[in-house]
Amino acid sequence: MSDITTIWTEKYRPKTFEDLTGQTEIIKKLKAFIEKQNIPHLLFAGPAGIGKSTLALIIARTFFGEHYRENFLELNASDERGIDVVRVKVKDFARTKALGNVPFKIIFLDECDALTKEAQQALRRTMENYTSTCRFVLAANYSSKIIDPIQSRCAVFRFKPLSNEHVEQLITKIATQENLSIGQEAKNALITIAEGDCRRVVNLLQSGAAAGEITPDNVYSLASYAKPTEIKETLNLALAGKFVESRDKLLNIMLTYGLSAVDIIKQIQSTIWQLDISNRKKVQLIDKCGETEFRIVEGSDEFLQLEALLAQFILNE
Ligand SMILES: Nc1ncnc2c1ncn2[C@@H]1O[C@H](COP(=O)(O)OP(=O)(O)O)[C@@H](O)[C@H]1O
Ligand SMILES: [Mg+2]
Incomplete structure (x- = not known):
């Protein structure tokens, strides 16, 4: 049984130079x-x-x-x-x-x-x-x-964020000490979400352990982070001209994972690099993400802005 009564970021705060990862x-x-x-x-x-x-x-x-x-x-x-x-x-x-x-x-x-x-x-x-x-x-x-x-x-x-290898080492170390069963997929999900931030990883491991099971789904929902594949599907729908489906899927993702418009734009922005479109179009879309985020932060209606952003995926370069 893992220990979930003490705060793991303190329990696993390295005490010597040798304890520290990276x-x-x-x-x-x-x-x-x-x-x-x-x-x-x-x-x-x-x-x-x-x-x-x-x-x-x-x-x-x-x-x-x-x-x-x-x-x-x-x-x-x-x-x-x-x-x-x-x-x-x-x-x-x-x-x-x-x-x-x-x-x-x-x-x-x-x-x-x-x-x-x-x-x-x-x-x-x-x-x-x-x-x-x-x-x-x-x-x-x-x-x-x-x-x-x-x-x-x-x-x-x-100081730089930890590399994926180092984050994985940290996950494995804590999982072993706490007797957690955690598969490679869940580890990968943690690594994706963490972006090199150890505190985030340790906190997610502890919440996952408290929730009883550390699965990729669990990890994403605890982190309020949409599954990267779902974001990619949404953007591909828009690229294929299926605007309504794409918009509905995006809304669904936001509600499921409890994401704000700003959270989701960050994820859209990083997913754009993985899409099968020209570099020129990628750059244009990244630019639009920046503009959309600014407008939302300035108080513009977030759904209207997100729809306008999706519309950009349909337009030709
Ligand atoms: N390099 C690291 N190796 C292992 N654990 C780390 C590392 N960096 C941070 N952590 C974990 O994250 C927690 C917060 O780290 P801290 O040093 O306070 O971060 P910050 O850079 O924000 O000052 C630590 O208690 C520890 O659990
Ligand atoms: Mg600090």
Whole structure:
């Protein structure tokens, strides 16, 4: 029987560099910093669920050993109370010397790209003030949103979503530990949905286990993700000029999987590449997807926009 009472993203949060799946180049460099006892400020950039926070914690565990809790502070920079609260907390934490035989403490600041430019300037000054006693590890989705003076003070690491092979390794590892029976088709469904996001995979595995069975259908419906084959069939109907059938199928998919128009456009957009049409037509349709999404986000009627998008599949290039 699998354990579904604890939260798996915490249960399976890697505790050592060796536990972590993928990110091998980044790990190699971070280990070198630790061996030399010389860690610069770090900036971790990349999408969600791929190990940024986890690696910050692993650095602290490895570097501080038993004293890691006392010497490590985690804050969310986008906390609605703002940069002033962050500065006060940093000040309190940085005021006292690091515990144990280590030269500095580590402060992990998540979601730094949510800070305004002014707040980032304040953060930069805070970093300067406490450089002798603290190292900062900053995390952001996009490094381009971080002001240059901060970027230039940090060693920048660009995290990539995990490869399909690595995602599969993670699925197999957890499935084995939890005694889950999961076939290759369900694994493939998880890999497709995850797009390299481990947190998503782990959460879906846990919900699947709670639902009793991990089948491809289960996985897609838990993820609110339409089956790729169904989307492809819908688009092929439109290409064949069967507009009404195509539209009805699309509506049906949205209701079955509980998808919003924006969710479905993303899936349509990625399916276009697999259709048997000219590259020119593909590009035109991708362009239309972008336009449709924009209109929907701006508040236009979503069904009207989706129908208009399907109509584009029928029109000749
Ligand atoms: N590289 C990875 N290897 C194994 N599990 C991972 C990895 N990255 C993320 N996870 C899983 O996803 C959860 C969230 O990861 P986290 O490091 O918080 O992501 P983020 O990049 O958003 O900071 C972890 O607790 C763990 O379960
Ligand atoms: Mg994180």
